[in-house]
Amino acid sequence: xxxxxxxxxxxxxxxxxxxxxxxxxxxxxxxxxxxxxxxxxxxxxxxxxxxxxxxxxxxxxxxxxxxxxxxxxxxxxxxxxxxxxxxxxxxxxxxxxxxxxxxxxxxxxxxxxxxxxxxxxxxxxxxxxxxxxxxxxxxxxxxxxxxxxxxxxxxxxxxxxxxxxxxxxxxxxxxxxxxxxxxxxxxxxxxxxxxxxxxxxxxxxxxxxxxxx
Amino acid sequence: xxxxxxxxxxxxxxxxxxxxxxxxxxxxxxxxxxxxxxxxxxxxxxxxxxxxxxxxxxxxxxxxxxxxxxxxxxxxxxxxxxxxxxxxxxxxxxxxxxxxxxxxxxxxxxxxxxxxxxxxxxxxxxxxxxxxxxxxxxxxxxxxxxxxxxxxxxxxxxxxxxxxxxxxxxxxxxxxxxxxxxxxxxxxxxxxxxxxxxxxxxxxxxxxxxxxx
DNA sequence: TAGATTGTTAATCGATTAACAATC
DNA sequence: TAGATTGTTAATCGATTAACAATC
Numbered sequence: 125x126x127x128x129x130x131x132x133x134x135x136x137x138x139x140x141x142x143x144x145x146x147x148x149x150x151x152x153x154x155x156x157x158x159x160x161x162x163x164x165x166x167x168x169x170x171x172x173x174x175x176x177x178x179x180x181x182x183x184x185x186x187x188x189x190x191x192x193x194x195x196x197x198x199x200x201x202x203x204x205x206x207x208x209x210x211x212x213x214x215x216x217x218x219x220x221x222x223x224x225x226x227x228x229x230x231x232x233x234x235x236x237x238x239x240x241x242x243x244x245x246x247x248x249x250x251x252x253x254x255x256x257x258x259x260x261x262x263x264x265x266x267x268x269x270x271x272x273x274x275x276x277x278x279x280x281x282x283x284x285x286x287x288x289x290x291x292x293x294x295x296x297x298x299x300x301x302x303x304x305x306x307x308x309x310x311x312x313x314x315x316x317x318x319x320x321x322x323x324x325x326x327x328x329x330x331x332x333x334x335x336x337x
Numbered sequence: 338x339x340x341x342x343x344x345x346x347x348x349x350x351x352x353x354x355x356x357x358x359x360x361x362x363x364x365x366x367x368x369x370x371x372x373x374x375x376x377x378x379x380x381x382x383x384x385x386x387x388x389x390x391x392x393x394x395x396x397x398x399x400x401x402x403x404x405x406x407x408x409x410x411x412x413x414x415x416x417x418x419x420x421x422x423x424x425x426x427x428x429x430x431x432x433x434x435x436x437x438x439x440x441x442x443x444x445x446x447x448x449x450x451x452x453x454x455x456x457x458x459x460x461x462x463x464x465x466x467x468x469x470x471x472x473x474x475x476x477x478x479x480x481x482x483x484x485x486x487x488x489x490x491x492x493x494x495x496x497x498x499x500x501x502x503x504x505x506x507x508x509x510x511x512x513x514x515x516x517x518x519x520x521x522x523x524x525x526x527x528x529x530x531x532x533x534x535x536x537x538x539x540x541x542x543x544x545x546x547x548x549x550x
Numbered sequence: 551t552a553g554a555t556t557g558t559t560a561a562t563c564g565a566t567t568a569a570c571a572a573t574c
Numbered sequence: 575t576a577g578a579t580t581g582t583t584a585a586t587c588g589a590t591t592a593a594c595a596a597t598c
Contacts, residue, residue: 131588139536139537140533143515143533166517168590170590170592174557174589176556177556181557183557185554185556185597185598186553186555186556186597186598187598188555188556189556202536203539203544204536204539206543208542218431220434221429221430225431225531227532231535231536232539233535233539272538295545295546296538298534298538302356304379312541312545313538316534318435318438320352320356321529322444322446322527323351323352323415325511326416327348327414327415328527329416329508330415330416330419332508332523344564347565370579372579381568383566383568384565386582387565387566387582389580389581390580390582394580397573397574397580398572398578398579399573399578399579399580400580555596556595556597557596557597558594558595559593560593560594563588564590566586566587566588567585567586568585568586569582570581571582572579572580573579573580574579
């Protein structure tokens with residue numbers, strides 16, 4: 125069942141909407157107009173209405189949007205109304221940090237295991253899960269349902285692992301390695317390139333200083 | 338000296354260009370045409386030429402681009418031809434992971450200290466720097482030159498800290514807190530919202546499964 | 551009913567792609 | 575000189591904003 129294709133720009137804004145709606149919800153706010161929300165979030169009311177209407181009408185003329193309802197609907201759109209099992213490949217600092225990040229679980233992302241190629245790490249625990257050797261990965265995937273693999277290993281390792289992951293049922297990869305992964309159709313990838321983000325910051329910083337000296 | 342405004346879309350692509358050029362450089366490739374690079378990177382040659390020409394002509398008709406030269410020029414544009422001192426606020430898992438990430442130093446980002454409000458962490462070391470109490474932050478900033486603050490603390494703390502940071506000379510904030518920071522003009526912010534990134538992944542995943550069942 | 555605010559169409563703006571003259 | 579490939583202008587495409595009729 126093919127739905128209307130939603131642009132990447134719209135999707136990228138959804139989590140931010142969810143965050144603001146969550147804050148309103150916590151404050152006990154019941155309804156919000158696109159106008160009010162636009163002032164809060166620093167975007168145009170027009171964009172907000174256009175964005176929401178990509179998914180059908182969530183509001184009511186003369187009233188606005190019901191905060192609770194809108195929050196729930198956007199959660200569903202983002203796929204947050206179900207659970208996902210995830211594993212982490214790479215038990216370095218970043219991998220362990222992500223494993224210990226409790227908020228993911230609140231959103232339905234369940235930590236199922238962590239792997240590394242370094243034998244000296246085996247047996248140590250991250251969030252109650254013993255670190256396993258990467259050589260056990262294939263077996264593990266055959267015996268457990270895992271939806272998402274988080275890659276926090278150097279790029280060489282990451283590229284070589286993709287096949288093992290997708291051949292054993294991984295449907296989505298959250299990629300922290302500095303490389304563009306080549307995956308088959310139907311496997312989703314979301315990249316977090318930290319060093320590229322930092323470079324954008326140094327761009328802004330050095331540009332501002334260049335212009336203002 | 339006002340330069341032509343460069344769109345955010347272009348800036349976001351620069352680090353990726355740099356990455357591919359670095360790889361070519363390492364392979365010893367001397368020249369590359371926009372055509373070749375476009376195939377490698379999966380973008381149009383037209384876009385590549387447009388992007389580069391925002392900053393002046395780096396190529397030569399009939400020849401293409403010199404890899405080494407182009408790499409250097411893009412590095413400069415990104416502000417990677419100088420050093421930045423940075424501190425980390427928040428010595429939790431993520432903060433410690435970033436402190437230990439050695440590659441930043443290679444790019445000119447120098448780790449100068451890490452702070453936390455938790456007294457029980459004081460004295461422990463991250464990358465050779467003792468964790469300091471956040472109450473010492475102001476003093477520290479007055480006595481040290483720091484360009485960038487990395488915020489890896491919960492959002493409540495982050496919002497309250499911004500004033501202290503900017504009042505004491507911080508020019509740029511790499512923000513990992515789930516909040517939009519309100520900073521004065523001239524202070525640069527780059528956000529890394531990990532949970533929003535993960536939501537984009539669950540969006541793609543659940544959408545794909547919805548469409549293909 | 552009158553007022554408010556959505557949903558949606560139309561207008562504008564900006565970014566991407568195509569085309570080609572300039573030039574190495 | 576002929577061939578290649580850039581730099582740049584023009585055409586297209588898509589995303590954002592504005593406007594307003596529909597409707598609660």
